[in-house]
Amino acid sequence: MGNFKGPLVTSGALHLGLFVMLMAGDIFSSPPPIPEALDVNVVQAVAIDQAAVEEYYQRIEDKKEAVRRAEQQKIEEAQRKAREVEQKRQQQLEDKRRAEAAAADALRKKKEQEKKAEEERKRKEQERLKAEKEAKERKEKEEKERKERERKAAEEERKRKEAAERAEQERQMQEQLQAEQQARARARSRQVLSELQKYTALIKQTIQRHxxxxxxxxxxxxxxxxxxxxxxxxxxxxxxxxxxxxxxxxxxxxxxxxxxxxxxxxxxxxxxxxxxxxxxxxx
Incomplete structure (x- = not known):
């Protein structure tokens, strides 16, 4: 046992120092390695201390994980804020673009309205001039038609009188012609009757001969x-x-x-x- 006293004291001192440092939170690196000079006969003592070492390691890892998570949260928070800043900037750009587009659209609409108003004014002016022209032409046409109606009425009256005179002359001529035709017809009828009687008699005579x-x-x-x-x-x-x-x-x-x-x-x-x-x- 006298041969192992020195190493046991040394191992105990080392573990005690590491424990104190862990509790103080001054170190986050791996502990120094256990000396290789320990003999197998001190396995039980080493095993007992190994639990403390593993707890120590675990606390270090937990501490590292907490730090890593804190750093990750900071990074994520920074990224979130950066995204928010970028989104805000993009929103401002989009609002500016929309405002400019709205202003341009308002200007375009205003110009279109002014153009339509000018076109409407010109259209109404053209319609007024057209209406005045049509009214003038209509009045001239009506006056011309009135004169034409009077001329036609006078012409028709003249033609009517001439037609009446011609009709009377034709009636008289027709009566005279009909009288002459009737006289000729009566004369011809008598002649035809006479000729018919003549040839009927000749036909009968021919038949009698045969x-x-x-x-x-x-x-x-x-x-x-x-x-x-x-x-x-x-x-x-x-x-x-x-x-x-x-x-x-x-x-x-x-x-x-x-x-x-x-x-x-x-x-x-x-x-x-x-x-x-x-x-x-x-x-």
Whole structure:
């Protein structure tokens, strides 16, 4: 035991000194290393002191952590304040920019309003001048139209009188013409009737020349419809009524004649082209 007395005293002194320094808070670095000269036989004493060392180390670490946290808080606080200052500066710049933009917008709007007011003034002035011009033109037009109406009324009255005079003259001329036409028509009607009777008689005579009769036909008659071309050519013969034997003989006589006498006058021929007549044998 005498061999270990010196090291034990030394170890105890060292740990006591470290403990005092820790309690005073004057050191934050690692403690000096334990001398290697200690023998394994003092393991229990060393182990007992190791707990104090570990507590010491832990307190140092806690102190360091507290300092680190305090420094970190300071840094974060400084950063926060810097951010606030920057945000405030940015806000001031943004407020300034908005104020300048608002001022520019207000100036733009003011200029636009002044421009619109000037345009409105010019528009109203143009409308006033236009209205005055239109009123003047309308008055001139109305005066011109009034004179034109008076001129037209006078012209229409003159034309009306002339038309009335012409109408009266035309009426008199028409009456005279109608009288003349009626006289001519009556004369022509008599002439046509005379011509129609003439050619009807000639047609009957032609049929009689070609008609073959016998005693049985005496006192009998047959009514025919004969259609003629413009040259007198017979185109169709139809029996309307009468004795059958006489009608067959009369039909044959017409076809045998081939052509019948017709007038060269168109109005006379018009009444001959589709003619109905009665055939009676001369017995």
């Amino acid at each position: 008609l073959i009769v016998d005693a049985s036909m005496k006192g009998k008659s047959c009514r025919l419809n004969i259609r003629l071309a413009s040259n007198g050519l017979v185109t169709q013969v139809s029996v309307l009524q009468g004795d059958a034997i006489l009608c067959r003989a009369a039909q044959t006589a017409v076809y045998r004649a081939e052509t019948l006498p017709v007038s060269p006058e168109p109005d006379v021929f018009e009444q001959l082209r589709n003619i109905n007549l009665t055939v009676e044998p001369n017995l």
